Amino acid sequence: MVPLARRMLFRDRGRLLVTVTGLGSTVSLILFLLAVYDGVRDGTTNYVRTAVIDLWVCQKNANNLIKSSSFVPASRAGEISGIPGVLGAAPLMRIITRARISQRDTSTLFILAFDPRTRIGEPASVAEGTPRLARHEIILDRSFAQKYGLAIGSVLHIQETPFRVAGISEGTNALLAQFAFVRIDDGEELLGIPGIASFILVRLAPGANVRQVSDAVRRLDDRLTVFTRDEFVANNLAEIQTGVLPIFGAIIVFGAIVCGLVIALMLYSSVLERREDYATLKALGASQRYLLRLIVVQSIAGSLSGFVCGLIVTAATTPVLLHFAPSVTVHYTLPAGLIVFAGSILISVLGAAVPIQLLRRIYPAEVFRA
């Protein structure tokens, strides 16, 4: 097979290099955004997914941990504990606040205050230290701790109260804020209003009927609503998707358009420059299909080179980016990589449309031009 497409592509190496670098940078941006999105998705739902909680009881119309306000009487936990099929119930308080470190305000923390007695709501993703907190101890998200140079034993102040870092958790970074965990009594102290919780967390006995327990909770107080863990995870995901996904999606779409335009521009100028060669091929008898394939192969080859360049750029730049932005958690996943790969192929085929239009306007009789 005569490697005509490859030779045409490599004829102007400078242009190819600029094109591949441009595509690579855009692919890298898209991969990075998808990784950030996956990181946010995981960071937002990891606690709900991994903490040993079967049911989330919220104020009616509240349905997620991130962006809905829920206030329930903490005393309901005791009443719910008495429902047949319930192994235990405990209040969880959510406080959105900032901490102070050496007279400097930190970024926002989502503080979840759980009951240390029942340990319901205790985070399952503590990578360092302990989840068993004493008074005025706190578990911080790893990226938050890294961002502010905190480690086990460090002290930070929340509303003038000193908290000692007792644990570091992972998968608790929701990008705009990071989760932290304290005891419920410390939470009450911070909130300053006793007897109030954000949620009641329920653990069920083995074999318990979820529907019956949920109905019993609602009968107890019709201002309450109950979600299973899977439902609550889905609610949180939906919240992220409606909040973050459109922004990321728009950037990714623009990135894809840029990729398509870069490919189209490269091939358009290539066809324009090689107009006589294409006219010659037409004169000699190349079919339209052969010429289309010639363009599309160049387009796909350019795009795949850009994809590979993007992988290299991503591998090289991610550690640097994370060094300067430690609060960002990235999860590179194979499905995301495959989506970008497939997108690259699709974009390259679409990008070939413009030079193909130019190709149609090249007449074989142009070979006679001196």
Add this chain to the structure above:
Amino acid sequence: MSGVTIAATRLSKSYVGASTVTAVVEASLEIQAGEVVLISGPNGSGKTTLLAMLGGLLQPSSGTVTLDGKDIHALPPRSLPAFRLRHIGFVFQAFRLIEELTARENVELVLEMAGAPDAAHRAAALLEEAGMTRRADRLARNLSSGEKQCLAIARALANDPAVILADEPTGSLDSRAGELAMRLLGAAARTRGKAVVIVSHDPRIEKHAGRVLRMVDGRLC
């Protein structure tokens, strides 16, 4: 090697614009297999336009071109390239080789486009006939003008077409290289039975032609 291979009947071409320019006026000719016909005439006389119409590269305003009994301009536009590929070989003044391909690849390319089996062997044989074996793996851009034209002739013969159309084949060559190119075209007619049509105003070509037609102001004399 007898019988009409390609024939033009009252072939005309006019360009309609602010003023209508007629490039070729009712040109008729018949060319036999194995014949070398030179169409000579001054610049602007319509030689190249006639050649383009004979090769199916330009639609005539009126008249027909038949090749082996088929009216090539009556073929559906989609099948005309494939017809050209198999039945007509072209040689151009500016060679029109793909510069980034080697000599061998330039010949193989047209064989592959036609789906010919054994393209590599056939290309090697054609290059040998053209005296290009030692240059087979050189990029076309690194060949001399004479070598480029020999290669272009080898490429024109690749799919064993019935007709070779050559536009000023010696126009960019010195006399020695021009002589060699003409010998190759003459051999194509004599030994392969090709109908060779050459348009040129180079008087050196006349001795290689079996017949010379003059073209003046778009008319064949």
